[in-house]
Amino acid sequence: MPEIYGGFDSKLRLYIYRHFLRKGRAPSVAEMAKGLGSRRRQAKAALQRLSQSHAFVLQENGELWRAAPFSAVPTAFPVQVGERSWYSNCIWDALGIPAMLHKDARIQASCGCCNFEMGLRVKDGQLLDHRGIIHFAVPARHWYKDIVFT
Amino acid sequence: MLLFRSEQHVDRWCLLWGRPRGGTLTLHQGWRLAQEWYGDRLSPDWRPKTVEEAEAAFARIGLAGEFWRLAG
Numbered sequence: 001m002p003e004i005y006g007g008f009d010s011k012l013r014l015y016i017y018r019h020f021l022r023k024g025r026a027p028s029v030a031e032m033a034k035g036l037g038s039r040r041r042q043a044k045a046a047l048q049r050l051s052q053s054h055a056f057v058l059q060e061n062g063e064l065w066r067a068a069p070f071s072a073v074p075t076a077f078p079v080q081v082g083e084r085s086w087y088s089n090c091i092w093d094a095l096g097i098p099a100m101l102h103k104d105a106r107i108q109a110s111c112g113c114c115n116f117e118m119g120l121r122v123k124d125g126q127l128l129d130h131r132g133i134i135h136f137a138v139p140a141r142h143w144y145k146d147i148v149f150t
Numbered sequence: 151m152l153l154f155r156s157e158q159h160v161d162r163w164c165l166l167w168g169r170p171r172g173g174t175l176t177l178h179q180g181w182r183l184a185q186e187w188y189g190d191r192l193s194p195d196w197r198p199k200t201v202e203e204a205e206a207a208f209a210r211i212g213l214a215g216e217f218w219r220l221a222g
Contacts, residue, residue: 010194017192053198069188090151095184100191112152113159113166120177127181132153134175135160137167140208140218 011036012046016056016067021101024084026064026072054143069096080106091134098122153177173217182211 015035019027027035033043047064050056057066064072071077071087077094079086081103088094091109098105107120112135121128154160157174164171175183186207190196199207201220208218 013196014192014194055198069184069191091153092151092180092184092187095181096188096191099181099184100188102189109153111155111159113154113163116155118153118155122181127177130177132155132177133157133160134151134153134177134180135163135172136151136174136217137164137169137172139172139216140220 008036008038008042009046009049012043013050013056016064017070020067020070020086021084024086026067026070029063069093069100076110078108080108094120095122095127173213175211175213179211179213183207183213186211 012032015032016027019025019031019035029040029043029047032038032047033040036043044062047056047058047062051058055068056064059065059072066072066089069088069092071089071093073087075087075089077088077090079088079094079097081098081101086097088097094107094109098107102125103122104124105122107122109118109120109132110116111118111132118132119129152163154163160171160174163169187199204220205218208214
């Protein structure tokens with residue numbers, strides 16, 4: 001197992017998720033450093049290590065872009081849980097938010113071809129809507145060569 | 151990974167983007183995949199799945215074959 005899943009990196013990983021959950025948005029690198037009582041340089045280095053797992057993706061400026069299943073930037077996959085909402089990265093991640101939180105959710109999805117509205121609901125651990133299909137354009141072993149397209 | 155109304159809409163999207171058709175899942179499979187992938191993400195002990203664990207998760211929800219292979 002990589003060493004990044006222990007110590008400071010593990011604390012940072014959980015801090016990021018908890019920040020998304022509490023505030024509905026990604027923490028900045030400055031907020032991460034302050035929240036964990038560390039130097040900004042230490043937080044940046046840990047983020048780089050976390051991004052090796054592909055669950056975390058950074059923007060060119062070093063700030064967080066994606067902490068799967070959450071997106072740090074607006075997307076076409078908003079997910080509402082109670083009074084809170086988050087953006088996810090794709091339909092898999094949109095379903096991943098209620099799966100991760102073990103909560104009921106509404107997903108404002110639409111057809112990737114024609115934008116036809118296809119809202120989905122998760123309730124009591126079940127997906128209530130089953131119309132539609134999910135398409136993966138990229139074979140599994142190539143997913144991380146271009147994660148944005150994938 | 152996108153959601154589509156029907157197989158025909160997948161084909162139309164592939165034509166528009168000049169892409170070969172990829173792999174498809176039912177929404178039920180997609181929900182099970184999300185549970186497999188993200189169900190334990192908030193655990194302090196979480197770590198990324200190994201290739202073998204990920205392929206086993208795919209197999210549990212009926213995703214088999216070359217398209218879903220991670221190794222190699």
